[in-house]
Amino acid sequence: MFSPPLAGGPSDRRRRWITLRGWVLGLGLPRALTVLTAGIWLAALCITFLVQFALQRGSLALGMTIASLCVLTIAPAAGYAVLKLLYELESSRQQIRQLAITDELTGSYNRRYFMEVAEVELLRARRYGVPMSLILIDADHFKRVNDTHGHQCGDALLRQIALACRDSLRGTDVIARLGGEELIVLLPQTGLAGALTMAERIRERVAQLAIQWREQKVEATVSLGVAALRADTPTLDALIHEADIALYDAKRSGRNRVCSWNADRPWLAGAQGT
Numbered sequence: 001m002f003s004p005p006l007a008g009g010p011s012d013r014r015r016r017w018i019t020l021r022g023w024v025l026g027l028g029l030p031r032a033l034t035v036l037t038a039g040i041w042l043a044a045l046c047i048t049f050l051v052q053f054a055l056q057r058g059s060l061a062l063g064m065t066i067a068s069l070c071v072l073t074i075a076p077a078a079g080y081a082v083l084k085l086l087y088e089l090e091s092s093r094q095q096i097r098q099l100a101i102t103d104e105l106t107g108s109y110n111r112r113y114f115m116e117v118a119e120v121e122l123l124r125a126r127r128y129g130v131p132m133s134l135i136l137i138d139a140d141h142f143k144r145v146n147d148t149h150g151h152q153c154g155d156a157l158l159r160q161i162a163l164a165c166r167d168s169l170r171g172t173d174v175i176a177r178l179g180g181e182e183l184i185v186l187l188p189q190t191g192l193a194g195a196l197t198m199a200e201r202i203r204e205r206v207a208q209l210a211i212q213w214r215e216q217k218v219e220a221t222v223s224l225g226v227a228a229l230r231a232d233t234p235t236l237d238a239l240i241h242e243a244d245i246a247l248y249d250a251k252r253s254g255r256n257r258v259c260s261w262n263a264d265r266p267w268l269a270g271a272q273g274t
Ligand SMILES: Nc1nc2c(ncn2[C@@H]2O[C@H](COP(=O)(O)OP(=O)(O)OP(=O)(O)O)[C@@H](O)[C@H]2O)c(=O)[nH]1
Pocket: 003, 105, 138, 139, 140, 141, 142, 143, 144, 146, 150, 151, 152, 153, 154, 155, 158, 179, 180, 181, 251, 255
């Protein structure tokens, strides 16, 4: 589901900043801990001198008060500084991880992450004998949208299409941008019938979509290809290929429709829509 971010764009700068911050924090943490430890030792030394001084002057109460005040001031500040550093380091790591698996334009997952998850799901489906399906989604006449309204409009429409798809899915489904104007959905524990229902729901939702672009209403439709895992499906790539053939069938038979893979006559299977 991915195209690389535009070089030099704002999100690219943000990505670099987060990466840099992660590195700085990563390298700075041991140094910060060293400084803190040295500070605590220094403070302890000062306290000892102050307490000794107070005791020499015969006041145990003064010595204890000085010691308590020093400890109460230093300990929370040092603890807070360390916790803050650890927290920032962890949130930087999480942001970097999130950026690494997300498609910048649509906010869906990227192709690499999708393939990782789908491979695991495929193994799980085989191991436990449960169904699994894929839906390939391709925006119709997208070149025309770009040519008529501009690339920015195309981007905005693509974002809305991805959002409409996400809104149609269950929490356990995984949607990713495969590349260009193509999205892919993994439906764990879902057979062909369920996947066709899902695909039809997506198709309907996108067909109702319209964005306002410079005084004009821009609408979208998508074509969808569905394939379900079978005992003889050799690999994930083969399953994606089947969904791709079904998608081609949906395009060929008029667009804005759902087709499913059929080994014998793929161009006749499951055609719906308008
Ligand atoms: N705005 C925008 N356009 C993209 C993006 N990725 C791919 N495209 C455009 O999508 C268009 C795809 O064109 P085609 O492959 O001819 O397909 P289509 O015009 O959608 O026609 P059909 O798929 O046959 O319905 C091209 O013009 C690409 O430049 C993107 O991220 N943003």
